[in-house]
Amino acid sequence: MTVTSATPAFAVGDTVEILRSQDPKVTTYDGTEAEVTGFSAKGWLKVKYHDGKSATLKPDWVSLKQSASAVTETDVDQVQVTEVETETELDASDSNLQSETNPQPEVVSQQSSIGYFKFSCNSILFAKVISQVRRVIRTMSIHPILSNVKITADASSKRIEVVGFDLSLGMIAQFTATSVPVGGSYTLSAQILSDILSQLPEGVITLERNESSSKAKLTTANGVFELSGIDAHDFPELPIPTQNIQTLKISSKLLRVGCGSTLYAASTDQTKMVLCGAHIVVTPVGKFEIAATDGHRLALYRCDLNSTSVETEQHLTVPARSLHEVERYLGRDDATVEISYEVNNESGPSIVQFKLEDATIITRLLEGQYPSYNQLIPKKFQREVWIERLPLLGSIGRVAVLAALKTYLIKISVEAKKITLYSEDEDTGSGTEAIPAEVSGEDIKIAFNIKYLSEALKSIGTEEVAIKINAPATPVICTPLNGYDIVALVMPVQVHS
Template sequence: MFWLAMKFVCPQNQLTGAIALASRAVAARPDRPALAGVLLVADLEAQTLALTGFNLEVGIHLTVAAAVKESGELVLPAKLFGDIVSRLPESDVTVTVREVTAVLACGSSRYEIQGLPAAEFEDLPVVDAQETLYLPVEKLLEGLRASLFAAATDETKQVLRGVRVTASAERLELAATDGHRLAVVEMALVEPGAEAPVAMANLEATIPVRTLRELERMLMPLPEVAVAVQCDRAQVTFASGDRRLTSRLLDGAYPNYRQLLPAQFEREVTLERKQLVAALERVAILADRKNNIVKLTIDAIAQEVKLSVEAPDLANGSETLTVQASGESIDIAFNVRYLLDGLKVMDAAEVQLRLNGAVQPAVLQPLGSTKMSYLIMPVQIRS
């Protein structure tokens, strides 16, 4: 058997960033050594170094410019390789590979790391798609921020551990629920009156939360305005700039969440968001020590909402907020953490709480450009 040699030179900070990004898709406790590695492929002709991490669910592939002297490929243990490179002086790092040993040289530092042949690295799955959908990065990030938090974290919750993404060239919709609350974000991708773009692929898939968190991290620092999405029945890829994220999809029918959102409301309360968050965070100190329940006493006459929590034998507390309230006065209770989770991702100055009865679903909406509906179920209280 004959291993190609490999040699490249790359600035320390660039190599550090690239290893860190690829390592995000490397398994923490893999069942074979190659899965703990990052695949390096140096291309003499293109003068690039490609790095890949793949934990069999999510794969991250990226390319950086490098002064390549000899093409080649090798798998290096991701953690050790990253730890060493990240602590080297800010200077050029020369990596020379012979057989499966990589020698890192930088200033008067010299490290030899044992690697594995590239053949042992699991190939990233290929997505079988003819068409590509281009999504604006800014809108996608905004939508992810407003939906991801509501998905289930419990491993047993199947499709609920994903976000339902429905997208076309004109429209992006994201929905997430853990069975207790539901966040739905709707976004127009075409300015009203503007010409619709050339027909592109549609997307309708349930994408794992973990994948989408990596997508946020991958897109956030990029200057690119669009991300290219390709999807088949089992896999999705997101490509932007020199980076590509591949992930399996969640299988199974996603709940028909549209029918859960009430069409009409008997009561509406408009609240100043930051003030509400601060007040809820204070009563949450007590609620966290009991059952997480905060009671809202909505007084439509006084135009006030009183938030109160009782933890008998320990403490009780209340916060009074001035609001605009329509409809009749009502007492209603919620899980304070669910309220806070939703309020924190809204970036509007004001929010609207829309209610029917004390045991019927309520909806929180930011008053602003993002069209987001956050449905939460009240908790029954004994009066």
């Protein structure tokens, strides 16, 4: 039976969804469905919940879920008209509007379109995730919301998703909460939230926001923090690959070695554009390689994938900053990393996604033609030195103390059965050390930038390395002995004696 005098939008028998309860602080039934049983004199809806409890709600506290079935004249005769309540009854306190008994807490469905949510979780776990995501957020952003993290609580799965995005690099991290009474999304300052959480002792905390306040409330064992935020619908969407997706898989161990042995050689000069990234190549036969160069040195890592579905050779130039974040969150050695990107035959991929154990990282690719680095690597060498890596690094470090700060050079003399390292500075003095080595070829004297040589050696994880030399002014190659397929190319420095 439709009541037109008071509330024309609803009818007895309609199914409505509860947007809020009588008391803004009580959200027990928010998101659940109820049946309209009648109306008050002022047009408030009398509803009955699925558990049999009743309540009286304003029309704007509910939304129509399903209209009542059409009724016949017989049905109308059987409908009992709801009693008209007096003004005194309508002005009663909130306690009179509540159901007779306190309802038991229940999980409600997520409503991601509004910024109201509530969840409880472990403080240490939450702090760790916020700290992770905070790393992709730039401290000086022209858009205030990009300084925030987007927090989404899912009531059905109890999963909390935290997103950070600077328009070029984004991260999604998830964890399971203790409880999620109300699902929804909101954004909060990454720095403020991280600074508070990092100083909390371990325990259960609650983060919530409801319509009674414009701020989110963080409740801990000993205090309450009110945090200003921005509605989640203003947060930019991450450009997750969705069409013509190409996917390849690689073990965490291989990708960790690849990043660790190459990223140091990428340029940090933003004007060099494409050289600020690492170049990834995947072939149909399962060959995988990562290369990085800043124009003075080159690092290359190659390995074989167990399987790949690429039909043509794929090239991706990923910002080194993005790969550093991927490297940071690589999981167990036997874990698998899923790399996905959209295939575009005209312009090539523009977005790549790395799906890790504990996070998903999405980044825009760098545009431009990457140098043909394989042509820079000599195929033959006139001299080769086999030497223990750590003793060599130690010697370089000690001799470097007395290197001239202006040039920061180290001179190396390659002789039979040893190499001798030498550096000098007019103001501080000079230093010399000799190290045993196996040498093939004629004696030679050569000089290097200390930083370039030491970083190349550090990127190789084996006990022994091979240093391959042609002439004082040609590229020198460092490779591991009995290890991964790693090539570290360093250009010598010409010294006029």
